Amino acid sequence: MLAERVKTLAPSSTLAVQAKAKALRARGVDVISFGAGEPDFDTPERIKAAAVEAMRRGQTKYTDVAGVPELRAAVCAKLKRDHGLAYEPDDVLVSCGAKHTLFNMAVAVLDPGDEVLIPSPYWVSYPEQARLVGGMPVEVPTREATGFDLDPERLAAAVTPRTKAIVLNSPNNPTGAVFSAEALGNVARLAVDAGLLVVSDECYEALTFEGRHVSIASLGPEIKARTLVINTCSKAYAMTGWRIGYAAGPRALIRAMTDVQSQVTSNASSVAQWAAVEALLGPQDEVRVMAAEFDRRRHLIVDGLNRLPGVSCIKPKGAFYAFANVAGLFGRSSASAAGTTRLDGSLDVAAFLLDEARVAVVPGVDFGSDAHVRLSYATSDALIREGLARMDAAIRKLR
Ligand code: PMP
Numbered sequence: 001m002l003a004e005r006v007k008t009l010a011p012s013s014t015l016a017v018q019a020k021a022k023a024l025r026a027r028g029v030d031v032i033s034f035g036a037g038e039p040d041f042d043t044p045e046r047i048k049a050a051a052v053e054a055m056r057r058g059q060t061k062y063t064d065v066a067g068v069p070e071l072r073a074a075v076c077a078k079l080k081r082d083h084g085l086a087y088e089p090d091d092v093l094v095s096c097g098a099k100h101t102l103f104n105m106a107v108a109v110l111d112p113g114d115e116v117l118i119p120s121p122y123w124v125s126y127p128e129q130a131r132l133v134g135g136m137p138v139e140v141p142t143r144e145a146t147g148f149d150l151d152p153e154r155l156a157a158a159v160t161p162r163t164k165a166i167v168l169n170s171p172n173n174p175t176g177a178v179f180s181a182e183a184l185g186n187v188a189r190l191a192v193d194a195g196l197l198v199v200s201d202e203c204y205e206a207l208t209f210e211g212r213h214v215s216i217a218s219l220g221p222e223i224k225a226r227t228l229v230i231n232t233c234s235k236a237y238a239m240t241g242w243r244i245g246y247a248a249g250p251r252a253l254i255r256a257m258t259d260v261q262s263q264v265t266s267n268a269s270s271v272a273q274w275a276a277v278e279a280l281l282g283p284q285d286e287v288r289v290m291a292a293e294f295d296r297r298r299h300l301i302v303d304g305l306n307r308l309p310g311v312s313c314i315k316p317k318g319a320f321y322a323f324a325n326v327a328g329l330f331g332r333s334s335a336s337a338a339g340t341t342r343l344d345g346s347l348d349v350a351a352f353l354l355d356e357a358r359v360a361v362v363p364g365v366d367f368g369s370d371a372h373v374r375l376s377y378a379t380s381d382a383l384i385r386e387g388l389a390r391m392d393a394a395i396r397k398l399r
């Protein structure tokens, strides 16, 4: 009954870990979850008030497929304000979260067999979305020794006549890398020379703690003309449930993505769109307060991870993830009532931490590195401390 394409589809493991932790908690198991890739803050009041006001005004009908003109204008104002990038509302598409934006892109751009370069480690949905439309994700490794910065030489070596696009994500999920301006400049040159589309996922832009977030589209008119800039209200404004993501880019591409969306979901929620107008144009103070809080927790969790025997973690520069190297635990065994299990990869380590420490993490294999596990530190200091203590106690019992 099912299509071939779903027989090999990997469901989102980030969402799966979140669901598993929630289910265990509902059964009364006291699990500390470092799975959730979402801010633990509530959406700021001014944004909620804008949504209530929109409902009162009767903004409860279908909107333009691409989004209300006011929101597309707000996106243009944001990109001008933060990056000096000039777009018009017709260059913007608003979708049901950046995940939806990315899928519209995949449908609009990839023919079967087209290759997409994906620097690895990568966010779980890029390769799966490409595969869903018959595209071929090509993983191009980055090096832990450079803090997982982009590697323009390896990317250049991976280009073939079938390469259509390259997906960049800075600040990066899961590594926390903030790509250097130098590497971005080299990749921009590569994209222009090879005629590639650059998909620049900047969802964690507001959470840049070290280095400087550079939008590759701002490096010159040639690269801007072949870049799709993607962002979301989810992370900066703690609006994951509202489902508002957006893209700005070449008009023909935006139009094609809008046509795809017109046959699939129509517009994103009208009420959420009006909340997003307020999010983007209103005072940005809460964003800075939330970012400062994540920055503080970053040191707490990374320092704690580096104190665990067999675990090491580079300091992420942005987003709210720690990507811990757990290869030092491989080959060791855990003895429980169910028997002895040897830890041979990130899935084993994640299962061991859940069973023995009641701590949920996402196995790195789903992000392209089996030597790592990902911990989201979008959670309280107390839970970070308790989670680290539980991991420490469980690891010390390994043989
Ligand atoms: N890109 C990255 C790198 C992400 O981590 C996420 C997950 N939230 C998204 C895009 C999609 O976010 P949303 O659909 O909530 O806008």
Ligand code: GLU
Residues within 6 Å of the ligand: 012, 014, 015, 035, 036, 037, 038, 099, 123, 124, 125, 173
């Ligand atoms: N992006 C977040 C994460 O990586 C949320 C879950 C998802 O959309 O994959 O955990």
